[in-house]
Amino acid sequence: MRDDRVLRLPVWWFIAILLARSAGATVATHGMVASDHALASAAGVEILQRGGNAVDAAAATALAVCVVNSSSCGIGGGGFMLAYFPRTQRAIALDYRERAPAAASRDMFVRDGKAVPELSRAGGLAIAVPGEIAGLAHAVRRYGRLQLAVVMEPAIRLARDGFPIGEHLADEIARGREAIAAYPALAAVLLHADGTARAVGERLQFPALAQTLTQIADQGPQAFYSGAIAADLVETVREAGGVFTRDDLASYRPLERPVLRGRYRGRTVLTMPPPSSGGGVLLQILNIIARDDLAALGAQSPTTLHLLAEAMKHAFADRAEVYGDPDFVRVPLPQLLSPRYAETLRNRISARTTFDRSFYGQADPPRDAGTSHLSVIDGEGNAVALTTTINTGFGSLVMSPRTGVILNNEMDDFAAQPGVPNVFGLVGAAANAVAPRKRPLSSMTPTIVLDHGRPVLIVGGSGGPLIITATLQTLLNVVDFDLDAAAAIAAPRIHDQWVPDVLAVEPGIDGATRDALARRGHLIKEMPRMGAVQAIRVDGGGLDGAADPRKGGAAVGW
Numbered sequence: 001m002r003d004d005r006v007l008r009l010p011v012w013w014f015i016a017i018l019l020a021r022s023a024g025a026t027v028a029t030h031g032m033v034a035s036d037h038a039l040a041s042a043a044g045v046e047i048l049q050r051g052g053n054a055v056d057a058a059a060a061t062a063l064a065v066c067v068v069n070s071s072s073c074g075i076g077g078g079g080f081m082l083a084y085f086p087r088t089q090r091a092i093a094l095d096y097r098e099r100a101p102a103a104a105s106r107d108m109f110v111r112d113g114k115a116v117p118e119l120s121r122a123g124g125l126a127i128a129v130p131g132e133i134a135g136l137a138h139a140v141r142r143y144g145r146l147q148l149a150v151v152m153e154p155a156i157r158l159a160r161d162g163f164p165i166g167e168h169l170a171d172e173i174a175r176g177r178e179a180i181a182a183y184p185a186l187a188a189v190l191l192h193a194d195g196t197a198r199a200v201g202e203r204l205q206f207p208a209l210a211q212t213l214t215q216i217a218d219q220g221p222q223a224f225y226s227g228a229i230a231a232d233l234v235e236t237v238r239e240a241g242g243v244f245t246r247d248d249l250a251s252y253r254p255l256e257r258p259v260l261r262g263r264y265r266g267r268t269v270l271t272m273p274p275p276s277s278g279g280g281v282l283l284q285i286l287n288i289i290a291r292d293d294l295a296a297l298g299a300q301s302p303t304t305l306h307l308l309a310e311a312m313k314h315a316f317a318d319r320a321e322v323y324g325d326p327d328f329v330r331v332p333l334p335q336l337l338s339p340r341y342a343e344t345l346r347n348r349i350s351a352r353t354t355f356d357r358s359f360y361g362q363a364d365p366p367r368d369a370g371t372s373h374l375s376v377i378d379g380e381g382n383a384v385a386l387t388t389t390i391n392t393g394f395g396s397l398v399m400s401p402r403t404g405v406i407l408n409n410e411m412d413d414f415a416a417q418p419g420v421p422n423v424f425g426l427v428g429a430a431a432n433a434v435a436p437r438k439r440p441l442s443s444m445t446p447t448i449v450l451d452h453g454r455p456v457l458i459v460g461g462s463g464g465p466l467i468i469t470a471t472l473q474t475l476l477n478v479v480d481f482d483l484d485a486a487a488a489i490a491a492p493r494i495h496d497q498w499v500p501d502v503l504a505v506e507p508g509i510d511g512a513t514r515d516a517l518a519r520r521g522h523l524i525k526e527m528p529r530m531g532a533v534q535a536i537r538v539d540g541g542g543l544d545g546a547a548d549p550r551k552g553g554a555a556v557g558w
């Protein structure tokens with residue numbers, strides 16, 4: 001009977017997904033949603049068709065994707081929403097990033113003078129105070145057109161009635177099986193009774209989560225931050241060895257931050273400010289390469305890739321030193337993003353060679369696991385780029401069996417000690433040290449590119465620091481190389497985050513190019529699937545969207 005529900009979806013829906021998956025197709029004129037999962041994109045389109053705007057649709061898609069890809073994100077996590085409304089030319093950057101509990105302290109992950117990575121990656125201490133529900137509710141109330149309860153309907157349906165496990169989720173369960181087995185509440189949902197992983201196509205339901213979502217839909221976001229759900233979350237975290245309290249939840253607030261703006265090849269680039277490093281690093285790289293004619297140098301040519309890698313290293317070296325929560329540290333964005341600084345850094349790039357690490361301001365880039373990006377546009381051209389996360393796959397692995405909430409491990413995005421890499425190999429300094437009620441530095445890069453005040457590209461991705469470079473290269477593939485959305489996303493990528501001293505390349509970068517880069521001194525390492533991007537390109541009024549084949553999502557239009 002539950003399968004019927006999926007089968008009863010209208011035929012146009014399947015056609016839209018098939019069209020949206022075909023390379024380069026301009027598939028819609030009324031609106032479009034690109035996300036990491038076809039069912040989540042369909043949830044967003046459903047909300048558009050019910051009269052919602054891009055903000056409503058983005059919130060619905062986020063809630064739905066966090067059910068069907070519960071390894072990536074969830075109401076136990078947090079995120080960033082960038083929205084642009086062309087009629088008023090207003091842009092907003094909403095920060096609903098998780099926050100350290102009041103009892104957090106700088107050395108909470110240090111034992112006998114050394115950072116202990118396990119403490120910030122799994123279990124109670126890894127958990128920061130979730131912002132997802134507060135943020136989405138704020139966005140819908142302030143900028144949406146529908147009631148939160150309506151926007152939540154598709155996610156509630158998916159959690160209650162179940163859905164077939166997709167390839168990405170199945171991979172994450174299989175990969176994390178041993179770790180999941182140590183957390184009984186999560187194991188009860190994701191593993192069979194004999195401890196084997198649930199697999200592709202098996203039906204998965206989250207009845208407790210469906211109930212929690214229904215309570216929030218009925219009573220509003222305060223149901224999550226005070227009352228029975230909050231009491232349960234505090235108890236769950238404490239049982240798992242964590243330190244957050246009811247007051248940490250009750251005092252959580254999403255924040256609207258000043259949108260970060262840049263210019264690139266005559267377009268305006270709107271992106272996320274700190275506590276994400278994503279927007280700043282993206283704009284810094286764009287500024288460094290702005291005077292180089294990439295189209296003439298050639299897409300994927302050794303010279304273009306070398307230039308990009310060098311620009312990435314400079315920007316990531318600065319990321320490590322000066323970025324942190326702007327409520328706690330001053331991030332010198334005006335200096336970092338000034339044309340003069342970009343020129344200084346560009347002049348330090350040699351066409352012939354890369355340099356020793358110490359030449360730049362400072363792990364192994366990880367594969368995409370946690371985090372999910374979605375891009376949305378509605379019929380009026382309102383655009384939303386939204387990235388949400390519980391950090392690594394299934395976050396802290398702590399799940400409340402009573403509420404079905406999987407809690408994040410976002411505390412690992414802090415620098416546990418200066419220079420000690422986190423799970424993504426990223427190093428940080430005092431600017432990103434743990435402090436009570438501070439938000440950990442992020443790489444999430446929701447971005448909207450405008451031409452003459454109209455959105456022409458809505459883009460972002462998942463994959464830790466790969467988010468920044470994957471978003472960057474997709475943007476360049478559209479703006480400099482004029483590729484359609486599918487081709488821009490599918491093109492092979494590179495990534496260099498300064499530390500470790502490695503230039504990661506996807507398998508599609510050919511041998512001759514790798515040799516040419518190696519001759520310039522880059523230590524080449526092949527990595528499959530570097531990040532997962534969702535993008536919508538607006539082209540002469542038509543909407544051309546695509547989801548990253550590396551993670552198996554879909555763009556759906558109507």
Ligand code: GLY
Pocket residue numbers: 371389390391392410413441442443444464465
């Ligand atoms: N948790 C990954 C990020 O925010 O960058």
